[in-house]
Amino acid sequence: MQKVTFxxxxxxxxxxxxxxxxxxxxxxxxxxxxxxxxGGVKEQTAGLYxxxxxxxxxxxLAFDASFxxxxxxxxxxLEDPAAxxxxxxxxxxxxxxxxxxxxxxxxxxxxxxxxxYLVNAALTDYRIKALTTISAVNIGTSFRRGWYGxxxxxxxxxxxQAVAQQRTAEANGADAAYLPYVPAEPxxxxxxxxxxxxxxYLTPRxxxxxxxxxxxxxxxxxxIFTFDAFHLVEDxxxxxxxxxxxxxxxxxxxxxxxxxxxxxxxxLVVVEGGTHMDFYDVPKYVDRALAEAVPFFRxxxxxxxxx
Numbered sequence: 001m002q003k004v005t006f007x008x009x010x011x012x013x014x015x016x017x018x019x020x021x022x023x024x025x026x027x028x029x030x031x032x033x034x035x036x037x038x039g040g041v042k043e044q045t046a047g048l049y050x051x052x053x054x055x056x057x058x059x060x061l062a063f064d065a066s067f068x069x070x071x072x073x074x075x076x077x078l079e080d081p082a083a084x085x086x087x088x089x090x091x092x093x094x095x096x097x098x099x100x101x102x103x104x105x106x107x108x109x110x111x112x113x114x115x116x117y118l119v120n121a122a123l124t125d126y127r128i129k130a131l132t133t134i135s136a137v138n139i140g141t142s143f144r145r146g147w148y149g150x151x152x153x154x155x156x157x158x159x160x161q162a163v164a165q166q167r168t169a170e171a172n173g174a175d176a177a178y179l180p181y182v183p184a185e186p187x188x189x190x191x192x193x194x195x196x197x198x199x200x201y202l203t204p205r206x207x208x209x210x211x212x213x214x215x216x217x218x219x220x221x222x223x224i225f226t227f228d229a230f231h232l233v234e235d236x237x238x239x240x241x242x243x244x245x246x247x248x249x250x251x252x253x254x255x256x257x258x259x260x261x262x263x264x265x266x267x268l269v270v271v272e273g274g275t276h277m278d279f280y281d282v283p284k285y286v287d288r289a290l291a292e293a294v295p296f297f298r299x300x301x302x303x304x305x306x307x
Contacts, residue, residue, distance in 0.1 A: 001051070004061075006097075008090035014070035015063035015091070016042050018054035023100075030105035030301040031059040031098075033091045033128075035114030037280075038079055038139060039181030039201065041069040041210045045111050045280040049134075049293075052286070053109070056294050059101055063091055069210040077178065077212060079220040081117065081139060081227035088121035092128060105301040107131060109293060111280065112251075113139040116229030119258065123236040130300035132242040132293045135276045136255045140227035147191045149253045156225050167218040177217040184213065193250045193276035200277050233261050240265040242296045244289045246274020267296070 002017045020029065032053050036046035042062040050060035066083045067073035073083070088108065096103045107130040110118030115133030122128045141149070144156040166177050182197040183190050190198075200206045201213055241262050245255035247270050259268040269292050271285060278285040 001054075004094070006063075006090060006094035008066060008087055011066045012072040013063050013066065013087065013090060013094075014042070014072075015061050015094070016047055016050065018047075018050045018060040018062070020054050020057045020059065025100050027100050028102045029057070029059045029100055030107070030297065031061065031095045031101045032297060033088060033095065033106070033108045033118075034060055034062040035084075035088055035091075035108065035110035035118045036062065036065065037112030037114050038137075039211060039213060039215070040112075040114075041208050043208050044206050044211065046114065048281060048286065049109055049111070049290070052290055053294070053297075056290075058297065059095070059098070061091055061095060063087065064210070075176070075216060075219065077215050079139075079215040080223050081120075081229070082223065084113075084117045085121045088118055088128075089125050092125060096127070103127070105129065107297050107301050109134065111135060112276070113137045116254075119233065119237065119241075120229040120231075122239055123232060126238065128239060130240045130242075130297060132244065132289075132296060133255065133258065134244045134289050134293075135249060135251055135279045136243060136245065136258055137251055138229040138254050138258075140224050140229065142251070142254065143221070143224050147194065147250050159221060160225060163218050163221050167222075170218060178214040179217050179221070180213050181215060182213060191250050192248075196275060196277035200280055206281055230258060230261060233258065234263055237262055238264050240296070240300045241267075242292060243268045244279065244292055245270055246276060246278055246285065247272050248274060249276040251276045267292075 004015045004017045034046040034050040046062040050062040053060040064071040067078035108118045109132045111134045115136035116138045144153045145151045186195040
């Protein structure tokens with residue numbers, strides 16, 4: 001693994017580049033961009049998948065989002081969907097500058113909100129030849145309708161009214177307000193997946209000092225709530241798409257919606273017993289996802305990966 005930086009406009013992006021065993025700098029390799037969840041960093045699940053893809057012969061890049069982790073951008077701790085989508089395009093730009101990456105064999109893998117951002121980037125960046133989503137989340141729809149998707153979009157209005165009040169307060173000198181990505185203290189009303197998210201992000205299981213579990217309230221929410229990662233997916237997504245999710249994930253509805261709307265070659269794999277967070281680091285489920293993703297990328301990137 002090599003630490004790398006690459007530009008995204010004026011922002012310096014920080015990434016970890018994973019190279020296959022026996023790497024030959026004069027070779028030509030397929031490559032995969034791994035996109036982390038909201039609130040995550042490159043050292044967590046995106047890096048896990050990138051490392052395992054490298055073991056299978058792919059060059060793989062995990063990176064921190066703009067305004068997050070080791071990447072630049074101010075204000076830090078901003079969750080900006082448009083920036084997150086541009087991050088994916090910038091990562092593809094970077095891979096295309098590497099002489100040992102075949103520019104015609106670049107794919108993407110995204111986890112949770114990273115899956116939604118990857119889908120949205122692929123709508124307008126056909127350099128991404130194939131994509132895999134794992135526990136996909138359409139972040140704007142999820143924020144508006146709730147984790148289970150049972151609320152109406154109009155349920156977002158009270159939160160947006162609170163954003164307006166807080167923005168006025170900050171304009172008059174109040175400190176910036178933050179929200180947590182995952183509940184700091186789950187209770188009996190917390191969805192199972194988010195209880196497990198607390199265990200992943202906020203305990204030694206996968207805790208990382210760069211994953212602060214906070215995002216700017218006013219500047220992030222107003223951007224997130226109007227974002228739809230799947231907008232125009234029926235007409236603009238032309239690439240082969242693999243969608244992996246767990247049968248017991250409260251977020252499954254977003255993967256099934258995506259599968260139902262995609263018209264390009266597609267495959268939905270629902271893994272029995274899996275929760276949303278199981279695919280972040282639980283070996284049984286990570287291995288199951290990779291058992292689908294590796295042959296999918298080999299076929300659709302025409303990869304000459306190591307056997």
